[in-house]
Amino acid sequence: MTISYESIIEVKNLTKNFGKFTAVDDISFDVKKGEIFGLLGPNGAGKSTTLRMLSTLSRPTKGTASIGGFDTVKNDMDVRKLIGIVSEKMIIYNRLTAKENLWFFGSLFNIPKETLTKRIDELLELVQLTKWKNAQVGTFSTGMRQRINVIRALLNMPQVLFLDEPTLGLDPQSSVEIRDFIKKLNQERGTTVIITTHMMVDADLLCDRIAIVDHGKIIALDTSTNLKKIISGADTMIIKLEIANLTPDMTAAIKALECVDAATQENSMQLHVIVHGEEAFDSIVDTVRKKNGKITSMANLQPSLEDVFLHITGHEVRDSADQKIPMEHGPKFGGSQRRIR
Amino acid sequence: MIKMTIKTVFSHSFRIAKKDLTELFRNRLGLILLIVMPLFMMVMVGFIYPSNGTVTDLQIGLVNEDSGFQNSTLPSQGFLTGLYAINNQTHMLVITNVSSIANIKDMVQRGDLEGGIVVPANFSESMMTGQQGTLIIVTDESNPQISATINAALNGVFQGMGTVIARQNVAPLNATNSLAVVRPFNVQTQGVVSGSPSYFDFIAPGIMAMTVMMSVMTGLPVAISQEKEIGTMDGMMVAPVNRLSILLGKTMAQTGRGLIQGVIILALAIGIFGVAIQGSILLVFALLLLGVFSFVGLGIVITSFTKDQETAQMLMMTLMFPMMFLSGVFFPIQQMPWYMQDISKFLPLTYAADALRKVMVLGAGISQISTELIILIGFGVVMIAIALPVFRRMMTR
Numbered sequence: 022m023t024i025s026y027e028s029i030i031e032v033k034n035l036t037k038n039f040g041k042f043t044a045v046d047d048i049s050f051d052v053k054k055g056e057i058f059g060l061l062g063p064n065g066a067g068k069s070t071t072l073r074m075l076s077t078l079s080r081p082t083k084g085t086a087s088i089g090g091f092d093t094v095k096n097d098m099d100v101r102k103l104i105g106i107v108s109e110k111m112i113i114y115n116r117l118t119a120k121e122n123l124w125f126f127g128s129l130f131n132i133p134k135e136t137l138t139k140r141i142d143e144l145l146e147l148v149q150l151t152k153w154k155n156a157q158v159g160t161f162s163t164g165m166r167q168r169i170n171v172i173r174a175l176l177n178m179p180q181v182l183f184l185d186e187p188t189l190g191l192d193p194q195s196s197v198e199i200r201d202f203i204k205k206l207n208q209e210r211g212t213t214v215i216i217t218t219h220m221m222v223d224a225d226l227l228c229d230r231i232a233i234v235d236h237g238k239i240i241a242l243d244t245s246t247n248l249k250k251i252i253s254g255a256d257t258m259i260i261k262l263e264i265a266n267l268t269p270d271m272t273a274a275i276k277a278l279e280c281v282d283a284a285t286q287e288n289s290m291q292l293h294v295i296v297h298g299e300e301a302f303d304s305i306v307d308t309v310r311k312k313n314g315k316i317t318s319m320a321n322l323q324p325s326l327e328d329v330f331l332h333i334t335g336h337e338v339r340d341s342a343d344q345k346i347p348m349e350h351g352p353k354f355g356g357s358q359r360r361i362r
Numbered sequence: 363m364i365k366m367t368i369k370t371v372f373s374h375s376f377r378i379a380k381k382d383l384t385e386l387f388r389n390r391l392g393l394i395l396l397i398v399m400p401l402f403m404m405v406m407v408g409f410i411y412p413s414n415g416t417v418t419d420l421q422i423g424l425v426n427e428d429s430g431f432q433n434s435t436l437p438s439q440g441f442l443t444g445l446y447a448i449n450n451q452t453h454m455l456v457i458t459n460v461s462s463i464a465n466i467k468d469m470v471q472r473g474d475l476e477g478g479i480v481v482p483a484n485f486s487e488s489m490m491t492g493q494q495g496t497l498i499i500v501t502d503e504s505n506p507q508i509s510a511t512i513n514a515a516l517n518g519v520f521q522g523m524g525t526v527i528a529r530q531n532v533a534p535l536n537a538t539n540s541l542a543v544v545r546p547f548n549v550q551t552q553g554v555v556s557g558s559p560s561y562f563d564f565i566a567p568g569i570m571a572m573t574v575m576m577s578v579m580t581g582l583p584v585a586i587s588q589e590k591e592i593g594t595m596d597g598m599m600v601a602p603v604n605r606l607s608i609l610l611g612k613t614m615a616q617t618g619r620g621l622i623q624g625v626i627i628l629a630l631a632i633g634i635f636g637v638a639i640q641g642s643i644l645l646v647f648a649l650l651l652l653g654v655f656s657f658v659g660l661g662i663v664i665t666s667f668t669k670d671q672e673t674a675q676m677l678m679m680t681l682m683f684p685m686m687f688l689s690g691v692f693f694p695i696q697q698m699p700w701y702m703q704d705i706s707k708f709l710p711l712t713y714a715a716d717a718l719r720k721v722m723v724l725g726a727g728i729s730q731i732s733t734e735l736i737i738l739i740g741f742g743v744v745m746i747a748i749a750l751p752v753f754r755r756m757m758t759r
Contacts, residue, residue, distance in 0.1 A: 076600055101602040110593025116388040117381065125381050129374060129601035157388070173597070 029054040029181060029213050030075065034084035037070050044070040046237035047084065052215060054180075057207050059228030060217040061326065067237040068217035069109070069185050075215065076106050076183050088181055102130070105174030108185040111166055112173060115159030119150060119169050122158055127176040137176070144172040148202070164195030171202065182206070184216040188223055200227060221326040231326070235334045245326060252324040252332055257282065258301065259322040262292040265315040274308050281305075283331045290317070295332055371607045378598070378611025382585065383618055396619070400573055400627040404635065407565050407692055418453050420512055423460035423469055423478040423500070428485045437489035438481050441497075444523050445479075454515055463500065470502045477501050477512040554724055563638075566631035567718035568691030570624050574650045575657040575711055576682055577620035578613065582661035583674035585612050591671055605757045606750075609662065616661075617654045624650050640725030649721065649731075653714035656738045659745020666749070666756040691715050710741045 030052035037045040045067040052058045060068040073079035075086050077097040085092060091099040106112070113122050120141060127137045145151045148168040158166055167187070174182060184203065188196040204227060206212050218224055224231050225245050233241040233248070241248060252259070264271065267290050275294065276284045280301040284294045294305065302319075309316055322328075386392060428438035449455050458475065460466050466478035478500035489495040499516050501509035528544040535543065586608075589595040598608055628646070631637040639646065664681075668674040687693065688702060689711035695703055706712045717734035720726035728735070 078596055078599055098602045101600055104600065106596065106600050108593060108596060110596070112594050112597035114381065114385060114594060116385045121381075121384070125377060126597055126601065128377050129598065129603050131370065131602075177601075 027054045028052065030058075030086070030088050030215070032071075032075070032084070032086045035071065035074060035081050035086055036083035037067075037074060037079065038082045043237050045074070045081075048234075048237075048239050049084075050232060050239060050242060052213060054213055055207070055211045056229045057203070057214040057216065057227050059224040059231040060215070060234050061219070061221070061224045061231050061330070062217075062234035063219055066234045068234050071234075072106075072108075072183050072185050072215065072217055076104055077101055078106075102177065103180045104183060105177060105179035105181075106183040106185070107171050107174045107187050108183075109189050111170040113158050113166060113170050116157060118155050118157050119145065119161075120154040122169060123173060123176060126173050130177040132177065140176060140178075144175060148172055164191055164198070167191060167195060167199060168202075171199065175206070178210075179212065181213045181215065184214060186218055187216065188218070188220060196223075203227060221330070225326050233330060233333060241329070241333055248326065248329045249324045251329055252295070256299070257295060257297045257324075257332065259324050259328050260292075260294045260296060260302075260305070261287075261318075261320045261322050262294055262305065262309075262316065263290050263318040264292070264309060265290065265317050267292070267314065268312070271309060271312045271314050274312060275305060278304050278308060283335060285331070295328055367604075371604050371610065374603050374607035375609075375611035375614060378608060379614035379618065382612065382615030386615070386619060396623055397626055400569065400623055401630055403569055403573075404562070404566070404627065404630055407569070420455050420508075420515070421474065421476045422455045422457050422512070423466040423475045424457050425460050425463060425466060425478065425480045427462075427483045428481050429483045429487075431487040431490045434490070435486050437486045437495060441481065441485075441495075441523065444526070445519070448519055448523070454519075463498075466500050470500075475502075476505070476508055477516075479516065560636070562631060562635040563723050564694075564719070565692060566627065566635070566637045567722045568689070568715040570627045570631075570646075570650065571653050571714040571718045572686060572689070572691050572711060573627060574617075574620035574624045575653045575714060577623060578616045578654045579657045579661045579664070580675070580678040580682065581616035581619060582612055582658070583665040583668055583678065584671055585616060586665045587668055587671045587674045590669075599757070605754060608757075609753060613658055613661075617651070620654060621647070621650060637722075639722050641721035641727065645721050645728065646718065649714065649718050652735065652738050652742070653710070653718075656710040656714065656742035656745070659742060659747075659749040662749035662753050663745070666752045685709055685711055688712070689715055710738055713737045713741075 028051040032051070033049050035045055035048050036043065048067075048071065060071060062068050070079065074081050075088065075093060077093050077100050080094060085094070087093065088100045089103050091103070093100050112126075114125070117125065123141045123144070124137070127141065132140070141154075142151070145154050148171070150165060150168060153161070153165070158169060161169070171187070182203075187199055187203070191199065200223065203214055203216070207214050214227075216223065216227060228245065230242065230244055231248060232239045241251070262275075267286075272284065272286055272292065275281060275292065280296050280298045282295040282297060284292055287293050296302075296305070306316065306319075424442075426438060426442065428435050430438075446457070449457065457479075458469075460469065460475075460478065463478070463480055466475060466480075469475040470477070480498035480500060482496050482498065485495050485497075497520055499513055501512055503509060525541075525544055529540040532540050532543045586595070589598075595608075599605075624647075628639075632639070664674065664677055668677055684705075688698075688706045689695075689709050690706065691711070695706050695712065698706070713734040717726075717731040717738075720731050720734075724730075
C-alpha cells in the first residue's frame with residue numbers, strides 16, 4: 022500500500038490538562054491515509070492521552086483533531102464509525118466466548134446479521150482461532166486473547182486503527198505475530214494505523230513515521246531512517262564498550278567526560294555510550310586505563326531508535342533513574358535536524 | 363429518523379443487558395451468593411426477632427422468704443404450686459431456687475439468671491389478714507428487651523393466678539358469673555386480615571423491596587466502574603452507541619438481577635417461612651419495578667461521582683446501612699424518635715417497603731397505595747432528571 026498525500030488525521034494544537042498537570046502539551050501533526058504512524062515515548066509522556074482524544078474517548082482541553090474530516094468532538098458519532106481501538110487493557114469479556122465477544126461488539130456497529138456472521142468467521146480464520154470460537158475467552162492465553170482483542174477492533178472495517186501498546190505483556194512470539202498482522206492489515210486493506218509504544222523495536226519495524234513524545238510534547242517527527250541520521254549524520258557515535266573489571270567508579274568517570282552525551286550500563290561488563298568529537302575514543306580509553314580498567318572489546322554501533330531517543334531527551338525510554346542532563350553542554354543536533362515542536 | 367434512533371438506542375441497550383446477564387449467569391460463585399444472601403438475611407432477621415410473645419426457658423431465680431403467719435405458709439405454698447403447675451404447661455420459665463435477693467443479683471451478673479421472683483417475708487401474713495400480698499419481679503436492666511419480656515410474662519401469670527383467687531373469694535356473692543365481677547372487661551385482639559401474621563410477614567416485603575432497589579443502586583455503579591477499570595467500557599464508548607443505551611442496558615441487567623433475587627426471597631418467604639400473600643402478585647412485581655425506577659437516578663448519580671469500583675462499593679455501603687434501618691424494613695418506623703421518622707420520609711425505600719407490605723400482608727389494591735405510588739414515581743422522575751446531565755458529563759471527561 023502506498024501512502025497517499027491525503028491526510029486522514031489532522032491534529033491542531035491539541036492539549037489536555039488534568040487539573041494542573043498538562044498531559045498533552047499543544048501538539049500538532051498530520052497522518053496520511055495508509056500510513057503507519059508511531060508515537061514513541063516513555064510511560065507518562067502523553068501518548069495514550071493523545072490516542073484517547075483522537076478516538077473520542079477523552080475531550081481535549083484545547084485544540085482540535087479530525088479524522089476523515091470529522092471533528093472528534095462535534096462529530097464524534099461519525100468518527101466512531103471510522104475507527105477501531107486496541108488498547109493496553111484488552112477490550113474483551115472473559116466470561117463470554119470468542120464468538121459472543123465479537124458478536125456483542127459487532128452488533129454495536131449496526132452491521133447486518135449475515136455480514137457480521139461472515140466477517141466474524143473470516144477474522145477468526147485470519148488469526149487462526151476458528152476452532153476456539155466457542156470457548157470462553159478467560160481460558161485463553163494472553164497471546165490468544167490479544168488476537169481476539171485485535172480482530173474485535175476490526176469488526177467495523179475501520180479506516181483508522183488505534184493501537185495503544187499492543188505488544189505490552191506479550192511474549193516475543195506473540196509480539197511478532199501481532200506486528201506481522203498489523204503490517205499485513207496495513208498493506209492489504211490500506212488501514213491507517215496509529216500506534217503508541219515504548220518498545221523501540223515495534224516502532225522501528227512497523228512505522229512509516231515516528232513521533233518521539235516526551236513530557237506531552239512531540240520533540241522529533243520523521244521516518245526511522247531520518248531520525249537515526251540525527252546521530253549518524255553528526256559527529257556522534259555509538260560505542261559498545263566491554264570492560265572486564267568494570268566498576269561504578271569507572272562508569273561515573275566515563276559519564277563525566279565532556280565528549281560523552283549519555284552512557285548506560287547494559288550488564289556487569291558492558292557500557293553503551295553515545296559520544297561526539299574526534300577525541301572521544303582516546304578520552305574514553307585514557308579514562309579507563311587511568312582507573313586500571315581492562316578493555317576487552319570496543320565497537321562502533323549503528324544507531325538505534327533508542328540511541329536517538331537517548332540523544333534527544335538525555336534520558337532512556339525506560340525512564341531510567343540514570344539520567345544525564347543534556348543541557349550540560351548543549352543539545353547535540355547534527356545536520357539540519359532541529360527540534361520539532 | 364428519530365424513530366430509528368430510539369429503536370437503535372433500545373436495541374443496543376438490550377444487547378448490553380443480555381451481555382451483562384450472560385456474564386452473570388456464567389459466574390457460578392456469584393450466582394450462589396445471589397441465592398444465599400437473601401436466604402441468610404431472612405433466616406437471621408426472621409429468627410432473631412421472635413414472631414410473637416411465646417418465650418420459653420427464661421432462667422429465673424426464686425426466693426421464698428415467706429415466714430408464715432400463725433405457723434402457716436398456706437398462701438405462699440398455694441402460690442408456688444400454682445406457678446409450677448402453670449409453668450409445667452407453658453415451659454416459659456426454668457426456675458432455680460435461690461436463697462436471697464443478693465444471690466439473684468450475683469447470678470444475673472454472672473449470666474446464670476435472666477431475672478427473679480421474690481416472695482417477701484410478710485406474704486402469708488398480708489394475705490391472711492385481708493391485705494394485698496406483694497410479689498417482686500427482679501429484672502436485668504442491662505437487657506431491656508429480656509427484662510420487658512419477663513416483666514410482661516410474669517405479670518400475666520400473676521394476674522391470672524390473682525384472678526383465680528379473686529373468683530374464689532367472690533364466689534359466694536355471685537355464683538353464676540364470678541369472672542364478670544372480678545374482671546368486668548373481656549379484651550380481645552383482632553387483626554385486619556385473617557390468620558396470625560408472623561415477623562416474617564412484616565420483614566419479607568421490606569427485604570424484597572430493599573434487595574431489588576439496592577441491587578440497582580449498588581449494582582449499577584459497581585457494574586459501570588468495573589467495566590471502566592478493566593477497560594471494556596472503552597469498547598462500548600468507541601462504538602457509535604448512544605451513552606443512554608449503555609446506561610439503559612446496564613440498568614436493565616441490574617433490574618433483572620434484582621428481580622431474580624426478589625423472586626428468590628418471595629419463594630423462600632412462602633415456601634420456608636410460611637408467608638401468605640394476600641394481594642395481587644402482579645401488583646407486587648409492579649411495585650418492585652417501580653422501586654427500581656425510583657432508585658435508578660440515585661444509582662446513576664453515584665456512578666458519575668465514583669471513579670473506581672472500590673469507592674463505589676464503599677459509598678454504597680455508607681448509604682445502604684442507614685437506609686436499611688431508617689426505611690422500616692426491619693423495625694417499624696413508629697418506634698423511632700421523631701427526627702429519625704422525618705429522615706425516613708425522604709427515603710423512597712420507606713414507601714416501597716410500606717406499599718409492598720400493604721399489598722402482601724393486608725391485601726391492599728392500587729387505590730389504597732396511591733400515595734406511595736405517586737411519591738415513588740415523583741422521586742424517580744426527579745432523580746433521573748438530575749442524573750442524566752451529570753452522567754453525560756462524566757462519560758466524556
